[in-house]
Amino acid sequence: MKKLIKVIIFITVIAFITRPALAVDATPSGNSDILDQLASKAAQLTQGFRRVYTGEIKSVGTTSYTVTTNSGDKLVTTNDATSFFRYRANKHTEINFSALKNGDDLAAIGTIDPQTGEMTAKQIIAKVHRYNIVGLVQSRTDMVFTIKETSGKISKVDLSGLTTNPASIKNGDFIGVIAYVSDPNSDTLTSLRVVDFTK
Amino acid sequence: MDKEKIITVVIGLAVGVTAAGGYFLATKYLPDLASKQKIINVTPAQQVLPAASPSAALTVTNPDDYSSTTNDSVTVAGQTAPGAKVIIFANIDDRVASADAQGNFSADIKLEEGENIISVTTNNTTVNRDVTLEIIP
Known part of the structure; x- marks a missing residue:
C-alpha cells in the first residue's frame, strides 16, 4: 500500500511539472488581453482629450492669442501651418493672424499640450458666438x-x-x-x- | 511486471492527469465565468436604475464636447427614459427623436462651418455639446 501511495504522489508531481507545457497557449492570449486593455485605455484618453478651444480673445501676442474659454484662459499659439478663416453670413473667407482682435469670438482646432493646456492651432475660425x-x-x-x-x-x-x-x-x-x-x-x-x- | 505495479501506475497516472487537467481548466475558464457573472449582475441594474438616478435622466454619448470634425453632419446619440421624446436643436438643423425600449436615441444633425452648439433636451433637462466643423478650403 505504501508503495502505491508513493507512486501516485510521484506521478501527480510529474503531471503538475509538465502542466505549464499544456498551458503555453494561454500566455499569448493573456498578453493579448493586456494589449487590448492598453489600446482601449489609450483610445479613451485620446477621445476624451479636448481638441477645440472656443471663446473670446482676451489678448493678442506676437503669434498667439489668449482665449477666455468655459474652462478658463487658454493660450493658443499659431505658426506657418495655421490657417485662419472668418465665418459670416453663411460663408467663410480666408483671413490672417492680424485680422483678429481682442473681443473676437473664435474656435481653435489643434493639439493640446496635456501638461500646460497650451494649444498649437491647426485652424482658427472667427465667428460670432451663437x-x-x-x-x-x-x-x-x-x-x-x-x-x-x-x-x-x-x-x-x-x-x-x-x-x-x-x-x-x-x-x-x-x-x-x-x-x-x-x-x-x-x-x-x-x-x-x-x-x-x-x- | 506484476499486476499490482501496472494497476498502481495506471491509477497514479489517472489521478495525476485528472488533478493537473482540472487545475489547468479551472485557471483558464474561471476568470471568464466570473466576468460573465459580473455582466449578468450589472445589466439589469442599468436597465432599472436610470429613472432613480437624476444624472442618468439624459446622457449624450456622442459627440464629445469640444470636439472637431470634417464631416458636415454628426450623429447625436445617447440614453434617456424609454419612449421619451428627445429634441435635438443646433445652429442649422433640428430633430425630434424617440428613445427606444432601452432608452437609446440617435439622430443625424447637419453642421455649419465653425462652432456649433447642439442642445439635446428631454424631461426638462438640456445637455449641450460643442462641435466645431473644420473648414476645408
Missing part, C-alpha cells in the same frame, strides 16, 4: 420674447430680424432659438433662427 436657448415662452413684448430655459435661466430674445414670422408663437410654447449678442450693453439677444416644437 447661443442656444431651449425652453418655454413666458411672455412677449412686441417681438421680444422672454424664455424660461430648462435650467431655469430666463433669457430675452428679439425675434424681429427673422425671415420666418414668429406671430404664431404664443405663451407656453416650447421653442428653440439660436441667437447672438448684437449689443453688449443690452440683455436682449438677437435671434438668427427659431423653431416652435409645440407645433
Whole structure:
C-alpha cells in the first residue's frame, strides 16, 4: 500500500511539472488581453482629450492669442501651418493672424499640450458666438420674447430680424432659438433662427 | 511486471492527469465565468436604475464636447427614459427623436462651418455639446 501511495504522489508531481507545457497557449492570449486593455485605455484618453478651444480673445501676442474659454484662459499659439478663416453670413473667407482682435469670438482646432493646456492651432475660425436657448415662452413684448430655459435661466430674445414670422408663437410654447449678442450693453439677444416644437 | 505495479501506475497516472487537467481548466475558464457573472449582475441594474438616478435622466454619448470634425453632419446619440421624446436643436438643423425600449436615441444633425452648439433636451433637462466643423478650403 505504501508503495502505491508513493507512486501516485510521484506521478501527480510529474503531471503538475509538465502542466505549464499544456498551458503555453494561454500566455499569448493573456498578453493579448493586456494589449487590448492598453489600446482601449489609450483610445479613451485620446477621445476624451479636448481638441477645440472656443471663446473670446482676451489678448493678442506676437503669434498667439489668449482665449477666455468655459474652462478658463487658454493660450493658443499659431505658426506657418495655421490657417485662419472668418465665418459670416453663411460663408467663410480666408483671413490672417492680424485680422483678429481682442473681443473676437473664435474656435481653435489643434493639439493640446496635456501638461500646460497650451494649444498649437491647426485652424482658427472667427465667428460670432451663437447661443442656444431651449425652453418655454413666458411672455412677449412686441417681438421680444422672454424664455424660461430648462435650467431655469430666463433669457430675452428679439425675434424681429427673422425671415420666418414668429406671430404664431404664443405663451407656453416650447421653442428653440439660436441667437447672438448684437449689443453688449443690452440683455436682449438677437435671434438668427427659431423653431416652435409645440407645433 | 506484476499486476499490482501496472494497476498502481495506471491509477497514479489517472489521478495525476485528472488533478493537473482540472487545475489547468479551472485557471483558464474561471476568470471568464466570473466576468460573465459580473455582466449578468450589472445589466439589469442599468436597465432599472436610470429613472432613480437624476444624472442618468439624459446622457449624450456622442459627440464629445469640444470636439472637431470634417464631416458636415454628426450623429447625436445617447440614453434617456424609454419612449421619451428627445429634441435635438443646433445652429442649422433640428430633430425630434424617440428613445427606444432601452432608452437609446440617435439622430443625424447637419453642421455649419465653425462652432456649433447642439442642445439635446428631454424631461426638462438640456445637455449641450460643442462641435466645431473644420473648414476645408
